[in-house]
Amino acid sequence: xxxxxxxxxxxxxxxxxxxxxxxxxxxxxxxxxxxxxxxxxxxxxxxxxxxxxxxxxxxxxxxxxxxxxxxxxxxxxxxxxxxxxxxxxxxxxxxxxxxxxxxxxxxxxxxxxxxxxxxxxxxxxxxxxxxxxxxxxxxxxxxxxxxxxxxxxxxxxxxxxxxxxxxxxxxxxxxxxxxxxxxxxxxxxxxxxxxxxxxxxxxxxxxxxxxxxxxxxxxxxxxxxxxxxxxxxxxxxxxxxxxxxxxxxxxxxxxxxxxxxxxxxxxxxxxxxxxxxxxxxxxxxxxxxxxxxxxxxxxxxxxxxxxxxxxxxxxxxxxxxxxxxxxxxxxxxxxxxxxxxxxxxxxxxxxxxxxxxxxxxxxxxxxxxxxxxxxxxxxxxxxxxxxxxxxxxxxxxxxxxxxxxxxxxxxxxxxxxxxxxxxxxxxx
Amino acid sequence: xxxxxxxxxxxxxxxxxxxxxxxxxxxxxxxxxxxxxxxxxxxxxxxxxxxxxxxxxxxxxxxxxxxxxxxxxxxxxxxxxxxxxxxxxxxxxxxxxxxxxxxxxxxxxxxxxxxxxxxxxxxxxxxxxxxxxxxxxxxxxxxxxxxxxxxxxxxxxxxxxxxxxxxxxxxxxxxxxxxxxxxxxxxxxxxxxxxxxxxxxxxxxxxxxxxxxxxxxxxxxxxxxxxxxxxxxxxxxxxxxxxxxxxxxxxxxxxxxxxxxxxxxxxxxxxxxxxxxxxxxxxxxxxxxxxxxxxxxxxxxxxxxxxxxxxxxxxxxxxxxxxxxxxxxxxxxxxxxxxxxxxxxxxxxxxxxxxxxxxxxxxxxxxxxxxxxxxxxxxxxxxxxxxxxxxxxxxxxxxxxxxxxxxxxxxxxxxxxxxxxxxxxxxx
Numbered sequence: 001x002x003x004x005x006x007x008x009x010x011x012x013x014x015x016x017x018x019x020x021x022x023x024x025x026x027x028x029x030x031x032x033x034x035x036x037x038x039x040x041x042x043x044x045x046x047x048x049x050x051x052x053x054x055x056x057x058x059x060x061x062x063x064x065x066x067x068x069x070x071x072x073x074x075x076x077x078x079x080x081x082x083x084x085x086x087x088x089x090x091x092x093x094x095x096x097x098x099x100x101x102x103x104x105x106x107x108x109x110x111x112x113x114x115x116x117x118x119x120x121x122x123x124x125x126x127x128x129x130x131x132x133x134x135x136x137x138x139x140x141x142x143x144x145x146x147x148x149x150x151x152x153x154x155x156x157x158x159x160x161x162x163x164x165x166x167x168x169x170x171x172x173x174x175x176x177x178x179x180x181x182x183x184x185x186x187x188x189x190x191x192x193x194x195x196x197x198x199x200x201x202x203x204x205x206x207x208x209x210x211x212x213x214x215x216x217x218x219x220x221x222x223x224x225x226x227x228x229x230x231x232x233x234x235x236x237x238x239x240x241x242x243x244x245x246x247x248x249x250x251x252x253x254x255x256x257x258x259x260x261x262x263x264x265x266x267x268x269x270x271x272x273x274x275x276x277x278x279x280x281x282x283x284x285x286x287x288x289x290x291x292x293x294x295x296x297x298x299x300x301x302x303x304x305x306x307x308x309x310x311x312x313x314x315x316x317x318x319x320x321x322x323x324x325x326x327x328x329x330x331x332x333x334x335x336x337x338x339x340x341x342x343x344x345x346x347x348x349x350x351x352x353x354x355x356x357x358x359x360x361x362x363x364x365x366x367x368x369x370x371x372x373x374x375x376x377x378x379x380x381x382x383x384x385x386x387x388x389x390x391x392x393x394x395x396x397x398x399x400x401x402x403x404x405x406x407x408x409x410x411x412x413x414x415x416x417x418x419x420x421x422x423x424x425x426x427x428x
Numbered sequence: 429x430x431x432x433x434x435x436x437x438x439x440x441x442x443x444x445x446x447x448x449x450x451x452x453x454x455x456x457x458x459x460x461x462x463x464x465x466x467x468x469x470x471x472x473x474x475x476x477x478x479x480x481x482x483x484x485x486x487x488x489x490x491x492x493x494x495x496x497x498x499x500x501x502x503x504x505x506x507x508x509x510x511x512x513x514x515x516x517x518x519x520x521x522x523x524x525x526x527x528x529x530x531x532x533x534x535x536x537x538x539x540x541x542x543x544x545x546x547x548x549x550x551x552x553x554x555x556x557x558x559x560x561x562x563x564x565x566x567x568x569x570x571x572x573x574x575x576x577x578x579x580x581x582x583x584x585x586x587x588x589x590x591x592x593x594x595x596x597x598x599x600x601x602x603x604x605x606x607x608x609x610x611x612x613x614x615x616x617x618x619x620x621x622x623x624x625x626x627x628x629x630x631x632x633x634x635x636x637x638x639x640x641x642x643x644x645x646x647x648x649x650x651x652x653x654x655x656x657x658x659x660x661x662x663x664x665x666x667x668x669x670x671x672x673x674x675x676x677x678x679x680x681x682x683x684x685x686x687x688x689x690x691x692x693x694x695x696x697x698x699x700x701x702x703x704x705x706x707x708x709x710x711x712x713x714x715x716x717x718x719x720x721x722x723x724x725x726x727x728x729x730x731x732x733x734x735x736x737x738x739x740x741x742x743x744x745x746x747x748x749x750x751x752x753x754x755x756x757x758x759x760x761x762x763x764x765x766x767x768x769x770x771x772x773x774x775x776x777x778x779x780x781x782x783x784x785x786x787x788x789x790x791x792x793x794x795x796x797x798x799x800x801x802x803x804x805x806x807x808x809x810x811x812x813x814x815x816x817x818x819x820x821x822x823x824x825x826x827x828x829x830x831x832x833x834x835x836x837x838x839x840x841x842x843x844x845x846x847x848x849x850x851x852x853x854x855x856x
Contacts, residue, residue, distance in 0.1 A: 041670050045697050135512040180621075183596075183613055183749070183750045184612040184613045184621065184622050184750075185611055185612045185613055185622075185784065189547050193608075193612065194612050194613075194622060194625070197622070197625035197626060197628070197629055198625060200628065201624070201625055201628050201653040202653070204649050204653060205649040205650035206646075206648050208636065208645045208648045208649050209642075209644075211644070213642070214636075214637075214641070215637070217636045218633050218637045221632050221636050222633035225629040225630070225632060225633050291575065304622040308543075311814045321611070321784030321785060321788075322611045322784055331787060332784060332787050332788070333787070345432070354752055355783055356613065356749030356760060357749060357760065358720040359759060359760050359761070360749075360760070387604070
């Protein structure tokens, strides 16, 4: 009597769901990137998405890389930084290879402070940089003096203050914050106003208990208060910590990573470990801010689709009627349809992330690459739209569908790797 | 050619809706009650709801009154306070007669700080005491040492700090906060977590810019952060400021006040000015905290039903799926039905308070006493349930229907006052 491949896959996927459901991501503090990411001991940068060579960087990613190099003092000007980058004097690594997630360009340099999330259930760690707010920001490829000054302020003032507050608090468990925010209209990708507010209420008293006072304390509180999307990076790092628990489960067809570098869209599938499956990054459809059109849009970018891999963002659209118009959908009812449809391609429903408008049904969780291919229903990702030129910034928001090809390629590779039951996998 | 009574009523009600829609309530600061409420220059108390004599006070209201008298130093003990009250040595006034609203017992004494809301569109002002948080609190009739110590801390520490912050901010317009909170799952009566969080983000930086520092600042930030219902009293005072603009419009059948004192339920109708129409206060049906039953419940009490008079709370139930279970309704779908039904008895839909789950339809606004009587559909009020003994506190939450009799009485009085067209009013 043998166990069929389909049974093994089902068991592996059930194990993946158990791990996702039992994860306990806690924001413990902030660390300098160089202290926790080994390759950043040297002159190196991380970037979002699947691997990309500097000559292939899209505009915003190139802008962000040059800005980070000036911020680090490796070059005095953007031109000098460009020369260094072209000469290969800076090593590049993928964020996801080091448990890091960054929105948009996702550029991380050694001096940047990273939010540290520990999954206390599985002993895993993940990181994200601090959200810079809106307007000209590095993640969209802006690198003017104000952008770099803000990065230094984040490093010198905000990060130590927030780290101190979090350590006094003994860390902040993120699942309760996220679960509550879902009942307050966030889907945790394009809308984090509730989570950011709840986070703020949690840390502000502890910030006041620290060494800061007067204007400096007020500036920290104001920076956090003024950013409705501050929590996005926390949600991303929490999702990365959770999804790292399913990074490599034999026979598992659950998608552990979805990400984009502005040129390619890539996924990883648990049973295939850290291998990337990529296709050209699609351009989101959505609404553009006044003065911009689809011609200005960069193809989709950033690690933020880890939110959807966990079952939030587009998957939890029904929780966030207010995001519907923002991403260009015609009616709130559409959000319910999207969440229900995403339920067709996932291995289960969250017992922790509940959606009020669906009578508190759980968010669809754990994308099953098999179902995506079989049903030809691809994951819906809520996303910001970047201008294709570095430095312009966000020009809209919309919805993008993950390209079917990456799931097909992954499933083909899966069939090869687990060859003895390839036929079963196809028909499972 | 004459204008029929029905036409006059319609025109008056349209004017009421215009005033409600154009009101601009702004939290400008805090004031000692004695400085803004003339009768509180003397030894006097305000209480919630229609007029009540001390011998008729329900348990929680009596407890709150005695506690406030000790807090004021009028008596050293509850017993001595009870003697003073029985002797008539303390004058009693209705909150609503002085533009004040207080939740539950609604007891306001001269030294208490009041939140001051100015309707900048109509030059009107309304007040509410500061929400004390949960557990043993004066508004539920608790009067132990900890309750009185908290009242003194509110007076000595929180109120001056918050007042300073608000004055530095130039005041805080409340409609935008309330409108946003409605898109975040608050209905603004039994659920204010979003509004409280948004309010917190707005004031915390300004608090840090004041004179407070270290532990004292942290204690203020922590008190505000720990109270999900802090905004309730602000919503009440904002609603009172708005509804004061329709306090006395000839021919208007819009309900300007709904309130309860724990014994009687009362309403005022715009065209009849400040006259009360009362009936016995119903007991809410809902869910009780563990260890309590309906036998422990006090009849409905407090000025908070001003929220429903504005078209929020029960009327906006569809905005707050998470409140549905809390008040004991069987399913989220029920919330949609309640909001739609309340739309049958109101004069219009808010253009500012939108409900995401209803495709951003406005909340039903301005209760028309005529429609209540004609349809026999009474206003739904979301409410907390108090223990009938003073000092026990909240024992549950639920839904209560305003008694039909008060609307019938009001309409009869309306017909008498506007006698020339009584028949028209009936058939309008």
